[in-house]
Amino acid sequence: MKTSQSLLQLVCRAPYKRTFLRNFKLITFNIQRRNYASLENETVKTAEIHKNESSKAVNYTTDIYTHLKRNPNFKELSPDDIKFFQSILSPSELIVDNGNNQDDLIPYNTDWMKKYRGKSKLVAKPKTVAQISKLVEYCNVKKLAIVPQGGNTGLVGGSVPVFDEIVISTNNLNRIRSFDPISGTLVCDSGCILEALDNYLAEQGYMIPLDLGAKGSCHIGGNVATNAGGIRLLRYGSLHGTVLGLEVVLPDGTILDNLSTLRKDNTGYDIKHLFIGSEGTLGIITGVSILTPKRPKSVNVAVFCLNSFQNVQEAFIISKGELSEILSAFEFWDINALKLVKNHLVQGANFPLDDKYPFYVLVETSGSNKDHNEEKGVVKDGVVAQDNTQIQNLWAIREGIPEAGSKSGSVYKYDLSIPVPVFYNIVEETSNRFKDAGIFGKDKLVTDVFGFGHIGDGNLHLNIVAKSYSPEVAKLTEPYVYEWTEKHKGSISAEHGLGLMKAGCIGYSKSQKMINMMKQIKQSIDPIVSIGSKTIQTPAIEKRVADAYIGTVKFIDKRLPVITGAITPVL
Amino acid sequence: MKTSQSLLQLVCRAPYKRTFLRNFKLITFNIQRRNYASLENETVKTAEIHKNESSKAVNYTTDIYTHLKRNPNFKELSPDDIKFFQSILSPSELIVDNGNNQDDLIPYNTDWMKKYRGKSKLVAKPKTVAQISKLVEYCNVKKLAIVPQGGNTGLVGGSVPVFDEIVISTNNLNRIRSFDPISGTLVCDSGCILEALDNYLAEQGYMIPLDLGAKGSCHIGGNVATNAGGIRLLRYGSLHGTVLGLEVVLPDGTILDNLSTLRKDNTGYDIKHLFIGSEGTLGIITGVSILTPKRPKSVNVAVFCLNSFQNVQEAFIISKGELSEILSAFEFWDINALKLVKNHLVQGANFPLDDKYPFYVLVETSGSNKDHNEEKGVVKDGVVAQDNTQIQNLWAIREGIPEAGSKSGSVYKYDLSIPVPVFYNIVEETSNRFKDAGIFGKDKLVTDVFGFGHIGDGNLHLNIVAKSYSPEVAKLTEPYVYEWTEKHKGSISAEHGLGLMKAGCIGYSKSQKMINMMKQIKQSIDPIVSIGSKTIQTPAIEKRVADAYIGTVKFIDKRLPVITGAITPVL
Incomplete structure (x- = not known):
């Protein structure tokens, strides 16, 4: 391994040299190239761990949030409805409550944090977009409420039912449709698991421009529906920049065919952006076209501890200036987070960090050229040696923080x-x-x-x-x-995202004018309103929480019933 | 200058080595660091050159495109209207046709290609957003048609009037509002000239993530309204990824305050994306918040000539693989473009390229580290020497192509x-x-x-x-x-963008379902339709071309009158 230059030295360049030398202490160096594939396989998969635990003890959402009232305009599931679902879906694609199969329904009714639990009696797991279109059209006509669900790894209660909404899961919609190794454009079903896509791309020399702790469970469609950020946003930007096209089933069952693979297309309004981050309230995303970057040939990682948050800021400014285009992650956590991970996840002698500093930052660089990256990101010989296990542990600290909290x-x-x-x-x-x-x-x-x-x-x-x-x-x-x-x-x-948790709180971050415009757009896509009927009826998809908010959330004066529809991510 | 490695060698790595060595010929090397600032000052500024030429000889748009009919629902300018404009704007902010000042109006009525010419009798050049809001509200109530105009450098006839529309120019709206040197977030008025912003940012060590030939004249608001691409898109992505927030005056005069500086904000629909690329049809962009990248410390440029388009593709694939994160431009032109530039712009002995190869590519790399970039992008000693003039000429070839065409x-x-x-x-x-x-x-x-x-x-x-x-x-x-x-x-x-030129042709690139959805959105923001009136009236902004298309474009069967509103970019 080439170790010609110190990351510490790099970070400590003028004008911050003195400050940094006083305040930094380099805990460990992890300069071997990070093997993405093997790392991912060993990553702590928060969501999976929780999936396997019983969720029977979770309270019903309506028992905790008693102000939520079911909208009586939605009808309840009838035997005829079930027959229709059975006519579209095979037995393996359908779970219907028969009085004895509660355990089968629980994973779809409960979120992994055990904070929310719904009472759905029907889970549809279609294999095709055509099936989804037929189901949504039927539900819209019959006024049956729907909640779309992807990997169910969301953190805001947006992906599980509140009442008896029908769950439409993208679990079986997991086909890679095409990949172009010249442009790097991937087209796939929305139910593809993020990590599975990344593993597929790794074989082609590419990577998915998104990485987050739930990657082993979350669906790309849910990532898009919630505009997921994660640890690669710093380098590759948001999904608004990388998603090239979407296929969406609208509330009336229309399949919107916007699955472009073009990097540039200025013909009319760029509709896809409305669905990115809309948390499933405007339609169900069924297909995603995304531009993927070349997989870095070399990845380096180091962790620093710092004595103040001021130092964290200074370290970031200098890293950004010096590392610029090869800086791929700059993550931070505090000592309390570190202690939780140490106590609940990575016990024993192989825990690589001392827990006596208030702040920690993980810096990752990645690039096309091994030698050059090492020159940019490498640290001196002689400071704490490293092996693969230790590298895994370093990443596991950052990625294990949410799980360590939950265990506590x-x-x-x-x-x-x-x-x-x-x-x-x-x-x-x-x-x-x-x-x-x-x-x-x-x-x-x-x-x-x-x-x-x-x-x-x-x-x-x-x-x-x-x-x-x-x-x-x-x-x-x-x-x-x-x-x-x-x-x-x-x-x-x-x-x-907003989800159920923050549905009523949008006013803290958006002005009344902005919210009004969102309402206008929601109404324009609403299948009843948009065809010009005077009777504004409640559409099937996604009004469930708006409806839920017939009650009152006392402490939030800014809640806005209609826009609170923004709460059913596919994630 | 360090010249340790050949770009030719780099590009010629296996498996393409043999092919490339046979087909490539390295014409010249330009390995000195490109000085952005000085280069920009000497750049051929197409739009400016054309601005200074008389446009009196240009035919009126309605004389050439005789199928265009003025919508009689729009009223004509009255003395009372002029009085209102005079009450809002100072004399220097207003040009009104008085029978003797046609020359003052021509630059606003004519596009630089001399392809389109309107008949506006009033040009408003407000200095504040509040003024624009008042003017637009008035025009909407009075049914006076408007065309927003930025730098008027567009290529599709979207920024000039067709009939007697009032021109609202952003020429005087050119204030930099704030810049945060830690995050790189710039907030500015929409009428700021792209090059002026880049020069401002250069002093801070940052750059605007967008570069195009018209940079000396075009406005950032117009860039956003048309989702301009340019030569930096390859590296920094589209404006959908870099624009953080927008301030927009809606057709009813409402000022939409979406000028966020946050890199992440998932609270409701991301409305700003509707305006990016909507060519001014949904409102007038008055403020832009944009994330700017660090200015590269080192920039290298080389030009290759190639014997087939197949070779151009191969060169791109290899460059992308080898140069990855430091590749900042990969431009191509053919021999006919080269000959035009040679004949009309850069005559004489200092023209650096032979005009005997069918294809040429310009490869630019840029990065944070001078040494590393030179190692990645540098060519061997001994091949055609270079100086600054020659570098300027190389870039001038690419950037001069449109102008050379126009001169011909x-x-x-x-x-x-x-x-x-x-x-x-x-x-x-x-x-x-x-x-x-x-x-x-x-x-x-x-x-x-x-x-x-x-x-x-x-x-x-x-x-x-x-x-x-x-x-x-x-x-x-x-x-x-x-x-x-x-x-x-x-x-x-x-x-x-679509502009007047392609307003009726959207159906070639978008499905009927997509177009329907655009219409729904347009209608939802339309001030008359959106308030629920049964009478759908023509709003002031941007329907002018929809209205224009009361006539028939015979050869384009797919034209869609309402959506053709997508044609009045601020660019």
């Missing part, structure tokens, strides 16, 4: 975009609120508050671990966290 | 996305059509057919030089070129 208790997750200078303040201030209320401590209601996230994107994940989901905790964080974010011109949902 | 005659421009394998066929086949018709040759109606463009984006610019704009030429190219493009699943507008 019931987790409140806030996914915020915040200007970097005040980025970490919300973690400290939230902790103080619990301390002041006397409910923070080892044997108290709240046991942990920690922060981690993507510095490069201004995306903080604020997590609060409690003994159980409780109004006492929620009262101290909501709307406090949302108001704080609004005050600092941030976003209350950076990458998780 | 009246140019028909087709801007196509085509799969790369059949990319160049359309140029050859179009030439053959003119030859077969006996109108192609030095003293004939058509004097030149040439192709150039962005290989990496699949974007071909097919240009036909004629003695004059003539139905005989158009008959042979339209709908032929559009049908050919449709057959190969391409786009009839890669980056120029």
Whole structure:
């Protein structure tokens, strides 16, 4: 291995040299090329682990959120409806509640955080787009509520039913349709698992421009529907930049054929962007065309610990300046997150980091040329040696943080975009609120508050671990966290989406004018409204939470019933 | 200068080594770092040159396209209307036809290609967004047609009036609002000139992620409104990926405040994407927030000539694989384009390229590290020496192609996305059509057919030089070129937009379902329709061409009157 230059030295270049030399301590070097394929196989797969655990003990969403009322305009499932579903789907593509098969339905009714649980009696798992089109058309005519579901790895309660909505799962819609090795354009069904796509692309020398902890379970369609961000956004940009086309089943069953593979096409409005991040409220994404980048030939990783959040910011600025086009990840976590991982996931002697520094950053570089990357990203000989196991562990720390939190208790997750200078303040201030209320401590209601996230994107994940989901905790964080974010011109949902959790909170991040325009667009795609009928009826897809909000969420004055339809991601 | 490795060698790596060594000839090396700032100052500024020439001789659009009929629902300008405009705008912000000032109005009524000329009698050049809001609201109430105009550098007749539409120019809306040197986020008025922004950013160590020939004149708002592509798209992606927020005046005068600086914000539908590429038909963009990348510290350029288009493709595949993250441009042109530039622009001994090869490619690399880039992009010593002048000339060839065409005659421009394998066929086949018709040759109606463009984006610019704009030429190219493009699943507008030129041709690249959805969206934002009135009235902004198409374009059966509203870019 070539080790000609120190990453520490690189990061410590003028004018920050003195500051950084005082405050940095290099914990470990991991300069061997990261083997994407093998790493992925060993990655902690949060969602899968949780899938295998029983979810029978989870409370029904309607029992916890008692203000949610079912919209009586939606009819209940009848024997005739079931017959129709049976005429479209084979027995293996359909689960119908028969009184004895609750266990089969639970995985589709419950989210992996065990925070939300619906009461659906029918799960459809079609294999073709034509089937989905027929089912959606039928539901729309019959006024049967639907919730689309992908890998069900969402964090905001958007992918599971609230009441008795029919679940349309993309589990069986998992075909790779085409790949062009010259342009790097991949076209696939929306139910393809992210990691499966990446493994397929690896064989062609390409990679999927998106990477996140749930990659072993989440579907590409759900990623698009929620505009998932993840750890590669810094380098490859958002899905608005990489998705080239989408195929979507609209609420009236129309199949929108916008599955372009062209990198440039300026003919009319670029409709696909409406569906990216719309969380399934405007239609069900069934096909995705995406531009994939060349797989880096060389990947280097290092982790630093730092003495202040100011240092974290400085490290990012310098890394961005010096590493520029080869910087592929700049992740951060705090000591509380580290301790949780150490205690719950990676116990023993092979844990590579000391837990005595307040902040940690993981820097990854990747590029086309092994030698050049090593020159850019390599550290000196003689500092902590490394092997593959240790590299895996380093990544496992970052990717295991959400799971470590969940193992420790019931987790409140806030996914915020915040200007970097005040980025970490919300973690400290939230902790103080619990301390002041006397409910923070080892044997108290709240046991942990920690922060981690993507510095490069201004995306903080604020997590609060409690003994159980409780109004006492929620009262101290909501709307406090949302108001704080609004005050600092941030976003209350950076990458998780609104879901059921934040459906009523859009007003903290979007103006009334913007919300009005969203309503106009929603109405224009609404199959009843759009054909010009005077009677504005409730469409089948995605109004379920709008309907749910017939009740009142007292602390959120800004909730907007219609737009709260933005809550049923395919993720 | 360090010259340790040959770009030729790099490009000629296995498995293409033999093929490439046989077919490549390295014409010149330009390995000195490109000085962006000085280069820009000397760039051939096509639009500016044309602005200074008299446009009095240009025919009125309605005299050439006689099927266009003015919509009588729009009222004509009255003395009271002029008084209102005078109450909002200062004398320097307003040009009103007084019978003696035709010369002042001509630059706003005429496009730089001298293909389109309108008859507007009032040009408003507001300095503030509030003024624009008031003017648009007034026009909407009074049913006065408007055309928004930015730098007026568009190629499809979208930025000039057809009839007597009022011109709202963003010329005076040119303030930089803020720049954050940590995140690289720039917020500015839509009337800022692209090159001025780039010069501003250069001082901060950043660059605008967009570069095109008209940079000295075009406005960032027009770039966004037409989703301009240019030579940096290969590296930095489309504006859908880099634009973070927009401020837009809607047709009813509402100022939509979506000027976010957040890189991630998943709260509801991402409305801004509707305006990117909508060519001004949904509102007037007044403010832009855009993420800018770090300015490369080192830029290298080389030009190759090749013996076949197959070689051009092979060169691209290898360059993409080997240069990956530092490849910043891969431009191509054919021998006919080269000869035009040589004859009309860069005469004399300093012309650096032989005009005896059929194809030429310009490869640019840029990165954060001078040494590494030179190792990646540098060529051997001993091959044609280079100096700054020669580098300028190389870039001037590529950027001068459109101007050289215009100096040679009246140019028909087709801007196509085509799969790369059949990319160049359309140029050859179009030439053959003119030859077969006996109108192609030095003293004939058509004097030149040439192709150039962005290989990496699949974007071909097919240009036909004629003695004059003539139905005989158009008959042979339209709908032929559009049908050919449709057959190969391409786009009839890669980056120029539809404009007046292709307003009726959207059906060649978009399905009826897609067009229906665009209509729904247009109607939902339409100020009359959207408030639920039964009477669907014509809104002030942007229906002018839909209205214009009350007549019939005979050869295009797929034209769609309502959606043809997509034609008034701010560019």
